[in-house]
Amino acid sequence: MADESKSKTVTCDVLVVGSGAAGLTAAVTARKAGLEVLLVEKDENFGGTSAISGGQVWIPGNHHAIQAGEADDRPAMLAYLKRETGNYFDQERVELFLDTAPEMLKFIETETRARFGASKYPDYHPAYEGFSLVRSVASLEAQPEELDRELLRHLKPILPQTVYGGIAVGSSVEIKQLMTAGRSVGGVKLIAKKIFRHWMQVLKYGRGEPVVRGRALVGRLAQTLLDLGVPLWHSAPAKKLLVNDTRVVGAEIGRPDGSTVTVLARRAVVLAAGGFTKDTARREKYFSHIAAGKSHAAPTHEGNTGDGIRLGEEVGAVFSMEVTNPGAWVPVSVIPGRTGNEAVFPHLIDRQKPGFICVTRNGKRFTNEAGPYHDFVQALVRANEGEADSYCWLIAEKPAMRRWGMGYVKPAPIPYGEHIRSGYLKTAATLADLATICGIDQSGFAKTIGAFNENAKKGVDPDFGRGSDQYDFYQGDDAHKPNSCLGPLERGPFFAVKVIPGDLGTFAGLATDKFSRVLNTSGDVIPGLYAVGNDQRSAFAGTYPGPGSTIGPGMTFAFIAARHIAAQGA
DSSP: OOOOOOOSEEEEEEEEEOOSHHHHHHHHHHHHTTOOEEEEOSSSSBOHHHHTSOOEEEOTTOHHHHHTTOOOOHHHHHHHHHHHHGGGOOHHHHHHHHHHHHHHHHHHHHHSSOOEEEEOOOOSOTTSTTOOSOSEEEEOOBOGGGSOHHHHHTBOOOOGGGEETTEEOSSHHHHHHHHGGGTOHHHHHHHHHHHHHHHHHHHHHSSOOOBOHHHHHHHHHHHHHHHTTOOEESSOOEEEEEEETTEEEEEEEEOTTSOEEEEEEEEEEEEOSOOSTTOHHHHHHHOHHHHTTOOOBOOSOTTOSSHHHHHHHHTTBOEEOOSSOSEEEEEEEEOTTOOGGGGEEEOSSSTTSTTEEEEOTTSOOOSOTTSOHHHHHHHHHHHTTTSSSOOEEEEEEHHHHHHHOBTTBOOTTSOOHHHHHHTSSEEESSHHHHHHHHTOOHHHHHHHHHHHHHHHHHTOOTTTOTTOSHHHHHHSOTTSSSOTTOOOOOSSSEEEEEEEEEEEEEOOEEOBOTTOEEEBTTSOEEEEEEEOGGGBOOTTTTOOOSTTTTHHHHHHHHHHHHHHHHHTOO
16 A cells, blocks of 8 residues: 655655645545645554544535535625634635535545535534535445555544444434434344444454544545555655755655655645644644643644644744634543543533533533534633633533433443543532532532523523524434423432543644645745645634534645646646
């Protein structure tokens, strides 16, 4: 699967640095245009953060929605993004994204193995003009047999904390499937089939190989590159860009044996190294809560240490903070006894359900718990201004915790005692005792829970409007009435998990033009250098319009970049 040439110099048309969805899209688009491509990945495994993502791709005007009779409206798309991005609205790049994204998706489905399905996953802000239910598509599950065995061995696994017994449990859909196991014959059969498939994979490959969500997307794109004869180098960090006069002409690439190979790129180098979510120094400088010494953890790819951005800066590129938020925020909890991204659990399922509530140390709620994760963290940081740390407690009654799980704690019938013993899960017979254990102000919490329970029984949230819009409704429990997101906490014992700020990637990045060409300090193009994905400053200016709105523009601008490279000629 890789060119293991001993040559000290390798030549290609396009060198792609990074193997997430954006880098893979750039590589396959360039190869389909007839260019000779080499893709390098510094990690032992391909896929980056894309491989451990939910695999949603935000594409306004996508053909899946149109085929389902849910055609989108261009003025509505534009109005929605204008409202999202506010003063940072970049009309040129946004217009090009809207023009190109549907074309990119059709190209990927026609020309690669990647497959998507319609996903009626709402945009994240129903109150904004132009809101829609149909702009996201979901990456469809693949079978490991579809992929070259060596590729499969080097395809980044999904996060182990989102798998139980070989079953992926990282989304509401997957949790609902697990919940049916003890409630219907069909549910038992479904789970049994998944478990059987897992053990067959263990026997065949030595480990379970679920190829779902983002892993399915990057796996199929990488397999397409192998089909097209594109070399994929793993354990191959880009060490330095090569410049001839003012033009980037290649890079020095490390190899597994410790040697360095010079890669000369006749057309361009494309930086797609995943942003700086694990670049400690840059995070400490630009994430305000980290700069203030407060907690933060990320379930993102450990290799996203800002390499692409640093490489660009070394040849005169500009790192741009012209964004509303430098990170794509998500609330997380930290699992004791684990390290790295495997210790971090993103709270994407539990807090939105009836029977859950979030409070800070003063015992008060601070936001709509069912709201978008990016917004939730911003509210959490604001609620902890002036405090030594930023955190809240996610609290649940037992029936809710057993129905939906709670962070890393899986729903019934999976036992949860180990999580109490580890200290991850706090528990008490009464809410008052739980507040004492967690260090929550008793008086403030008593007032909060009293009012919350009274309103929840009526299905209303006068404080934050939880469960009052289409996004909240989508995240709730369809079977719960009168409000799918709201339920009182009355049936003990009660449970709590500490939640802190985290991120799913970064939005600040290298300044580029609309074709993804990297710009220097004078605002001029650096010839031969492109940046895509999270190495590029967000076209949506640090906002989160909907599910997959990092991967959607990442793939789209990678597609734009590769076509622009191909159109330039030798």
